[in-house]
Amino acid sequence: MRHHEPEQTGRLGAGNGAAEGWVHAARPAGPAALPARPAGPVTRAFRRLGRAGLLGLALTMAMPASLHAQIERLPDLGSADSDELSNPAERRLGESVMRQLRSDGTVYDDAEMNDFINRFGSRLTGTEPARGQPFLFFIVRDDSINAFALPGGFIGVHTGLLAVAGSESELASVLGHEMGHVTQHHIARMLKNQKQASMLAMAGMVLGALAIRNNPDAGMGAITLGESMATRSLLSFSRDAEREADRIGLQVMREAGFDVNGAPVFFGRLQQQNRFNEGGDTTAYLRTHPVTAERINDLKLRIQQLAATARPPADSVDFQLMRARARAVSADSVDKQTEVRRHFEAQLKTEEGKKDPSAWFGLANVAYMRHDALATEQALTQTEKLLDKPHPYVVRLRIANLLAAGKVADAEQASAAAAKDFPGARALVRQRAEVLNAAKKWDESIALLRNETRLYKSDAELWRMLGEAYLAKGEKGMSHLAAAEGYLALGYNQPAIEQLRLARNAGDLDFYNGSIADAKLREAEAAWMQEQGEERR
Secondary structure, three states, X not given: OOOOOHHHOOOOOOOOOOOEOOOOOOOOOOOOOOOOOOOOHHHHHHHHHOHHHHOOOOOOOOOOOOHHHHOOOOOOOOOOOOOOOXXXXXXXXXXXHHHHHHHOOOEOOOHHHHHHHHHHHHHHHOOHHHOOOOOEEEXXXXXXXXXXXXXXXXXXXXXHHXXXXXXXXXXXXXXXXXXXXXXXXXXXXXXXXXXXXXXHHHHHHHHHHHHHHHOHHHHHHHHOOOOHHHHHHHHXXXXXXXXXXXXXXXXXXXXXXXXXXXXXXXXXXXHHHXXXXXXXXXXXXXXXXXXXXXXXXXXXXXXXXXXXXXXXXXXXXXXXXXXXXHHHHXXXXXXXXXXXXXXXXXXXXXXXXXXXXXXXXXXXHHHHHOOOHHXXXXXXXXXXXXXXXXXXXXXXXXXXXXXXXXXXXXXXXXXXXXHHHOOOOHHHHHHHHHHHHHOOOHHHHHHHHHHHXXXXXXXXXXXXXXXXXXXXXXXXXXXXXXXXXXXXXXXXXXXXXXXXHHHHHOOOOOHHHHHHHHHHHHHHHHHHHHHHHHHHO
C-alpha cells in the first residue's frame, strides 16, 4: 500500500532535479486527462513478482569468495560490446524499464525529494569514474533499505535508505556502488548475448531479475515472460562485478569529498540492526543479500590503500531534514506512522535531539500525513525556531498544510512570498501552480506554467496542471495539447497521439499551436512505429 499525501492525491507526479522527470500517471478529470498507460506484459509480470522486487543491482548482492582474493587487483572485465548492446541501446532499455515502473506507480511523485537526490547525486557524477555517463536518480517510496541501478544510468533510491543513512557519506557509499554497476555496464554484459531478444523482452528480463533477487519464490512470475533462462542468467551477477562496483564506489566517494569509511560503517550498522530486528524488512533484505564481515573487512583494506583525504564537511541541513521526511513518508500505515512519531518524540527527549530541527520536522510530516493541521503547524513552528533562517522544505509543508485545510487564500499568499524567497525551488514552483489552480486564478496559472514548461519540458506534472487550467477556461485544444506534452514527457507515444488528434479536432487552436500539434503528431507517430517495430523483433 502506498500512502498518498493530500496535495498529491489524483495528480500526475513529476520528477527530479535534472531537466528530466520520471513520474507515473493518474487520472485528472476532463478531456485533458493523463490516464495511466494500460499495463503491458512486463508490468503485469512485475506486479506478480511483487513490489519488493525492486532490489535490483543492489548494494549487497553477491559476497566475495575470500578476503585474500578481494584485496588483489580486480580483473579486467572488459567493456560492453557496442555491436550487440550499444550505449544508446542501454539507455533505451533503461527507459523501457522506467516506463513500466512509472506505470506501476513505483516511481514516487515528489519533486522535493527527487530534486534533493539529484543535487546530491550530482556531487558524485562529476567525478572522473563517472565522467561521460549520464545519470538520473529517482525516488521509490518503500521503507526497505535499498537502492538499485538500471541500464543507461537510472538509479532508484528507496525512502527507507534515506531514512536510515547515518550520514551523507553513508548515502554516498550506496549511490557510488550503484554508479559503479552503471559505469562498468554490468547488465549490458549479461544481456549482450541475447541477440534475438526485443527491447521489450530484455526489459522483462531485467524486471524479472530484479524481483527474483529479492524474492526467490517469485521466480515463476518471471518465467511467464518466456525468457526464463535469460532471466536466471541475470541472477548470477558475478562476484568480480560486485567487487568492481565496490572499488568504483570508493573512488567516486573519495573524489567527491565524502568520507570513504561511510561504506563499512553503513554495512556494520545494517548488521547490528539485523541482530535486533528478527523477522523485519531489514532481516529479509540481509537474508537475500548478506552483508558479511568479510566484505566489510575488504572495504576497510581498500580504504587503507587510498590516499588520505580532507575531513568531509558536516552533513547539510537539507540532508538532515530530508532524512527525517523520508522516515515519515516511508510509513505507509497508521501503525507505522505511530511508530515513526514515537521515534521522533523519543529523539526530542535527548539533549542532542532537543537541538535538532529535523526531529520536529519529522513530527510535522507525520502529523501532516495524518491530516492533523494543528499539530503540523506546531511542529513546523518549533522547526523554524531551531533553524538559522527560513528553509524551503519547511515553507512548502506549511503551504501544503494550509491548502489541505482549505485555507486557499492563505496558501496563495504564502506561495507568492515563497516564489520570491526561493525562486530556484522547483517543488515550490509546482506548488505555486497548484495553489493558483485551487484559487481558480487560471490566467496567472497559465502564464506561470507556460514559462516553467519551457525550463522543465519533461516535468509531466507541470503539463497536467497547465492542461487543467486551459480546460477550466474552455480552451479544449490547448488542454489536449498540454496533455499530449505530459504523455510525451513520460515516454508514452500512443496516448500522446490520441491527445494530439483530439487537439487538432477541437477546432480552437490558432495557426501557431496547430502547427506545433501537427509537428508533434508526426514525431509521436514515427516514434510509436519504431517502438512497435522494436517490440516485434
